[in-house]
Each structure stands twice: as C-alpha cells, then as structure tokens.
Amino acid sequence: MPELPEVETTRLKIEPHLKGRRLLRLEHDAPHKYRDTHLAAGRTIATLTRRGKYLFLNLEDPGEEPLELIVHLGMTGGFRFQPTTHTRVTLHLDGSDPLYFQDARRFGKMAVVRPGQYRSMPTLAAMGPEPLSDAFSEAGFVRTVTDAGKMIKPWLLSQGPVAGVGNIYADESLWASRLHPAQTHLTRPEAARLYSAIRDTMRAAVDAGGSTLSDGTYQQPDGMSGLFQTRHNVYDRAGQPCPRCGTPIVRTVLAQRGTHFCPHCQVLRHP
Template identity: 60%
Template sequence: MPELPEVETTRRLLAPSFVGRTIVRVEHDAPHRYRDTHLAHGRTVEHLDRRGKYLIARLSGEPALELVVHLGMTGSFRPTHTPHTRVTFHFDDGTAAYFQDARRFGKVAVVPAGNYRSMPTLQKMGPEPLSDDFDADAFARAAAAAPAVKPWLLSQLPVAGVGNIYADEALWMAGVHPKQTRLEPDEARRLHAALRAVMTAAIESGGSTLRDYAQPSGEAGGFQFHHNAYGKDGQPCPRCGTSIEKSVVGQRGTHHCPTCQVLRQD
C-alpha cells in the first residue's frame, strides 16, 4: 500500500497539473466508492495537500469543499488511460488525470472542507512525522503506555502516514523490537528520530516500488534499494550480519533483526 513517501511524491508531481485548473467533469464506474464527485464539477483546484496517506485538493467556491483521494493498495495516477483506470478527471484546458487501481481499494470523495466523519482514520490521525507538531517529548509520553509498538504505529494515532514498510525500517534503525510494549524514553526518542530520517530519505528517493506503485510519470520509486529490513528476510542485517527474520505482528508481515532488535521483557 502506498504510504506517506509515495503519496507525498505523488502530490508533488501532480500539483502542477491539478492546481489552478478547473474540473469540468469526473468520470468513474463505482458511485459507492467514488462519492459525490459531481460536486467538484466547475470548481478550480486551489491547492493540493497531503495528510498521512491521503491527498486533499482544496476546491474553489462556496460552500467550501475538498476532493479527498486515498490510493488504497494499488492506486496511482498515470498520464494516460490504462485498463485499470477507475476515475478520470477532465480539466478545462483539455487535459486529464487518470486514477488507476487494479484491486479497487482506493477511494475518492468530495466532502465539506475539514469534515472527515466518513473517513475515521483521517479524522483521528496523529501529527505529520516531518512537522513541528511531531514532538519528541509527547511521542515518548504516549509510547510509555503503548501496546505492541508496530501495530500502534500502523494505527495512525501516534503519527501519520506510517505503514508496513516504513514501520519496519524505522524500528530497525531505532533498534526497537516490533512487539515491544511501553517504550523506555531512550527507545521512544530513537524511534522518533528514525521515523523522521526514514521518511525524509524515502521521499527524496520517490518512495518504494515493490509491486504496483509508480510515480505519476510512470517512473518507479527508488527507496526499495535502500531497505535495511523490510523484505530482507533471510538476508544479513546491514548492521550486525545476523539474518533478518520475518514474522507476523498485528496480522502484518514484519521484518526485524533478532540481534539488533531484542524484545525487552518488563
């Protein structure tokens, strides 16, 4: 599933073709999944933002509306129509943007600005990992009472946009076991710094392409070549040489080094 770095890369590359253009019409094949898109007709995209794994386009006019896109597991934008195109955005200058989604888990909706009641994850999402709001002290206080740390990160409550790939990578960098509970202050601070570092590096590389994700240009991301833990089961840990192990934590495939990431028993 595209995570924060992939969605941020998509946002940066889409912005020039969206911002300042008026949406003439939105075509799609699933009203239950792509809700109220007709409300965007005749509105101009004033800004293209991102919140966690969501793209949010601010639309002109009253009442204030936003076009929200969640890429799901296999969603991405392409410059041309493909067999998996689900939503087409037609603009007033004759151009179009094509949202493709092979497995149909992505969502598109037009909602009142800031009203995310129909999207509970977005409504309750924690701070952005690269923002000033992601405070190390507050994170450490919350982590001191947290359950298993990886599922906690994936909940989006302590920090926005972290999914399976970047949770594994940040936990490896911080030397914290994915099942660790109630992090000590030093563990939480290492993890806080690791989340920032991993997200920054992944964005700079255009995200990770493992199966379906590609940038709007069709170009693959590059951060998969820099993974230290995720998808590296059976390979030597870059830090100590021990074989990376794969297990299931919170129903998600999880990768960690048994030497560098020891489960501390309280």
C-alpha cells in the same frame, strides 16, 4: 499500500498539472467508491495537500463554500498522465489533458466533502501529527509512547501517534532504532530513538520518491519507480544479512501484518 512517501511523491508530481485548473467532471462508474464527485464539477483546484496517506484537492468556486476532494489510494491506486487498462476515474480538466486514476485491485476511494467533515473516515479524523512537521515534537511523542503500553508496531500502524507510517516504514524505523516490533513499555531513550528514526526514514523516503516493490504496483504518475527500496534494511529482505550485524533478517506476522526485523539487533525486552 502506498504510505506517506509514496502519497507525497504523487502529490508533488501531479500538483503542477492540477493546481489552478478547473475540474470539469470526474468520469467513473462506481459511485459507491467515488462519492459525491458530481459536487466537484466546475470548481477550481486551488491547492493540493496531504494528510497521512490521504490526498486532498482543495476546491473553490466564487460565492460557494469550499469543498475537498479526498483521495485514498488503497492498495494499488495511483494517478497517471496516460490511461491504463486499470483506469477507474478520469479527471477532465479545463485547458489541460485529463488525469487518470488507476487501481488494479479497486480498493482506492474518493469523496467530496466539506472541509473537516470526516465522520465517515474515522482514521483520518483521529490521525496523529505529520512526522515531518513541527507538530510532531520529540517531547510529545516520547510522552505518548511511554504511556501507551502497547506493541509498538501495531500502534504505529494505527496512525494515532503519527500520521502516514505503514508497514514498510514502521519496519525500517524500528530497525533503525533497534526496537523489536512487538516491544511494549518503551523507555524514554528508546522512544527518543524511534522519534528520530521515523523522521529520518520518512525524509529519506520522500527524497527518493518512495518505494517500488517487486510487484511494481506503485509507480510515480510519470511512470518512474521510486528508489527507496534499494535502501531497505529489513523490509522484504527475509533471509538476507542484516546490514548492521550480518544476522539473517526474520519475517514474522504481527497483528496480521508481515513484519521484518533483525533478531540480533532488535531483541524483545520484557518489562
């Protein structure tokens, strides 16, 4: 599933194509997945923003209240400048070529809502701070983590402590901070290491255009691959030597998610 770096890369690539354009209509045949998109017709795309793994097209129309077109890419969703065999939604624009949303496995969703009306999206409504923003403070994160008493990786994936961290970047951040994915009751120094690792990992992944895995499902809108997968230390590297100590990377399942870690560098410390 695309995580913050992939969604942010997508936003940066499609923003010049969309910003300031009038959205004539969204063409699709699945109103249960792409809800109330008719409300976007005729509105101007004022800005594109992102919250965690969600994209926001902020829509304006003189004399009308603003609306938001919220996009969740799901597992295989992404925007393209050309149609593909898996095109599900076509965004028709005034004065520009269309933009196409493709989604092989059909888990992506869209909805047009009033700003802040996220009752139907509980994860978005309860999402924690952005990891690269000033709102994500070391003091606040350390306090939250040390009080949580939960297995750290599933807790990160919940989006509550910090937004946008998914399977790839949780594994990479935990390796960088030398923490076992099932660790609970972090010490303050451990939590501080994890805070820095999340910020550093996310920043580097955004700069690299995200991660394109072996299945090739994530690509940038212009068809380019991300490059951060060449810098993965543990994710999808089971059996390969840890870059830090040489011990073979282990893959296990934690909270129903494939999880990669180094058993030498990331020892489970019991309270």
